[in-house]
Amino acid sequence: MRKFYDHITHVAGSVVTVTATGIGYDELAVIKTRRGSSLAQVIRLEGDHVSMQVFAGTQGVSTGDKVRFLGRPMQVVFSENLMGRIFNGSGEPRDDRPALDDEMIEIGGPSVNPVRRRLPDKMVRTGIPMIDIFNTLVVSQKLPIFSTPGEPYNQLLARVGLQAEADVIILGGMGLRHDDYLTFRNTFEASGVLHRTIMFIHTAADPVVETLLVPDLALAVGEAFAMQGKRVLVLLTDMTAFADALKEVAITMEQIPSNRGYPGDLYSQLARRYEKAVDFEDAGSVTVLAVTTMPGGDVTHPVPDNTGYITEGQFYLTNGRIEPFGSLSRLKQRVNGKTRDDHRAIMDACIQLYAGCRESREKRSMGFEMSPWDEKLLRYGELFEAKIMDLSVDIPLEKALDLCWEILAECLEPAETGIRRALIEAHWPKSLGDRAKTEQLAAKAEKTDPAYKGSAVTV
Amino acid sequence: MDGRIVAVFGNMVTAEAEGTAFQNSVAHCCRDDGAKLMAEAIRIRGRNVDLQVFEETRGLKIGDSVEFTEGMLEVELGPGLLGQIYDGLQNPLPKLAEKIGLHLKAGHYMEALDGDEKWAFTPSVSVGDEVEAGEALGSVPEGIFTHPIMVPFGWEGKWKVESIVPAGDYAVHDQIAEVVGGDDQRRKITMTQRWPIKVALNCSRERLLPSKPLVTKVRIIDSMFPIVSGGTYCIPGPFGAGKTVLQQITSRHAEVDVVIVAACGERAGEVVETLVEFPKLTDPRTGKSLMERTVIICNTSSMPVAARGASVYTAVTIAEYYRQMGLNVMLLADSTSRWAQAMREVSGRLEEIPGEEAFPAYLESRIAGFYERAGCLRLKNGKIGSVTIGGTVSPAGGNFEEPVTQGTLKVVGAFHGLSRTRSDARRYPAIDPLDSWSTYIGIIEPEKVQYVKGLLRRGNDVKQMMAVVGEEGTTVEDFTIMLKAEFFDNVYLQQNAFDEVDAATSADRQKLVFDTILEVLRMNFEFEDREQARKVMVEGTDLFRNWNYAATDSDEFKKLQDRIRGFIATKGRGA
Ligand SMILES: Nc1ncnc2c1ncn2[C@@H]1O[C@H](COP(=O)(O)OP(=O)(O)OP(=O)(O)O)[C@@H](O)[C@H]1O
């Protein structure tokens, strides 16, 4: 029998302080107001003053409202019955179906002992050459899409989500526009993956602090499935909304901000979530693909900046394309040495040459004469952009590599590529006749290769 | 002494204490389920003691009891540290996993050294001998080293050996000797001793000026911005520029006896890489697994923040311990910014007046104090040991004008600044050759290094000018300078960390390649036009690059060397 406390002494921002004793740090409470009840979490104990963060916000909270402490930290239901269900940021159903009363698990739990992780070594095939060749996604990776507002980041997220061979897809929506939420739902439904999808959705219309629990809910459920041997893909969008909610609470708590109003522990807060990505020895895995919108397109903004220091690379989405510079999958070398012998060399050479092309373009735009070398680079860049970079390109890795060789052979001499001899000898397209043959073969392979699945959505 | 919790805020607990409180002493907060969470006293105000808890404080309540000790945070030193994987408080992580499973749980601590393992001890002193702090009483073999068992470093004065065990197998906590001091104080000695991590451990005759080049086998470091045994250096760089990869290859290839890897607030996955790879890699110097010379201190980003703050001190103390044996130790800390941020979090909760970017005012002195623990010592037995510290810095926004980078640059001997432009262009290692510096002298004569630096600078000037006036406005001479600078960058500064051969270049090979390249750089090619210049330099680049990929003294190596001689002899017109 839990006691009610009704001595609310302080209300500010999303934080309520009540007089109570015997309360544990981080404990959960329910606060009943005229507008309904909301979950709250203890964030400070000082004598008998207990400060709580109220997830539904404090609008309409009165000093006469009642607080009931639950004697436990935040939990979430965990069972197979979660599949296909949609919840809000407090873990309550948002799909008009009854709440589940299955086993509960703690959220925001401790981190995995590093020695129990295994080295990631499985590639996630996406059919997007900019990812598969240049920045291979790997099972258990944590990777954000850095994007300026307005880019098709949610579509890209959904596309990768559908292509990846995951047993469970968990979507954590934070500050999501309602339209985007519906688009996600419809996309998953249309592709027939809804039955293995779980959504925790906080929309822009919901109270801001309620977004704070979304990553923890999604990741706790994901981790639990992974411990049962499932391959889990967690999609989080938009982590900037999450960070902004942290900022709001920190300011209410009068914490000294470190950078543009964000609290000094932003890095640790983000890391605790992202580090839930894991490949377990003898069990499953959690892969985290997130969206971080960059306010003002500025990557040095504290949210993308701290994120970049935590995640295992990032994809920059600009002008509807995955930008080759800056985009990085740090785990790529764990898998790209085992795909095909020319994978790494092509990856390096194509990017270096494309960098050269951008320099030449700059020179051209300033009205300088183009040297024969510039001309070659320009030609190369155009082909590369059209055949490889375009996001609508959807081909398997092997075909994409062949395509790169063809582009190189069309524009350059072997030595100009900087690729070492042995590989040139093995892969350089011999003649145009041969090339046509290669193309035919590749086209055939694409049709017959069962391992390769075309994508259901295109960006 | 006991106390009661009166406030909890994040990882900060305030306790009301009855009795004498010691600053920086260890305390335990007793959660009502019986777990005891370790903490450190960091401020005393009247009867209130502020504690930073090394664990998540979830579940602590007002009124919970606190047990205070008088001791500071210490590590245990003795045989068996090598090859271990510890958290920031020196808990062995593999054992912890065996005991409590997949996840770390608050309130579980374990002995750092295995109390059951037996070590073959051979005494080197006899009853009646006089010994002093740091002096060996005997030794045990530990992997590739002979590990001396030393008189505890903090014991002052002379001690007479009263008893010493005969040669045989002993566990680390067995008594191996008894000594008596000046005022008839009797003390027992085991194979382990404890040392407070925030106090520098230096038991030596004198501190020497570090000057011996420490070969990392990374060309741009050894040849251009060298480090020395006992020196310090830092690697600041924006995210993804290659700080960790650089430290990883250094931890593999550096010519040192012991490597301490401090993974401080970074990714767990990166540590796993080291954990999994090292036992499989052999150290060419000893023929043994690399793990046998490595200690990993791992307090990754999702582990508790206060323990992260302690982890760099734990690491440096273990490094100093092996230095006391006359070994050359390298401490690689990734990332010191996370340690600084841990300080910032604590300072914020203590509501101290913040400095720039909310870092505490004492940030710089803490950074200086940490790097000062590096150094080269002449020990009391005449042997020389060293601790070299290399720390990465993760500046906010990649901007070096921030407190941690600036505080670090003031105290280190070399600066390897990574640049975003270089890493984006995949020019790895992305150390900026124009911005970086070293105050040390390395394996290449300084005049030669100066010459090349001058060329790189001129090459860069030409490049900038060319951006304004275009290629057609650039003379063939200037254009050649630019090409030569690019050439040097391509074939020497850049190094492929993932190629078996190119990943590590020995000092001898570096000297050979550097000198050969210097011939090319100093040559007057007398090019007729820019196109010819470009063609020849592309050819040269191709030759040298392939040379880098050829195993030293292999047939391929010699063949390419001959072709390079031909290239130089014909000024590139031969092929
Ligand atoms: N020497 C190198 N050779 C080839 N690739 C490299 C090299 N250094 C870095 N990289 C590439 O850059 C990626 C990021 O490098 P690294 O993890 O060392 O960055 P970092 O500076 O430590 O970043 P953070 O601050 O986020 O930890 C690597 O995963 C790798 O793909």
Ligand SMILES: [Mg+2]
């Ligand atoms: Mg790193």
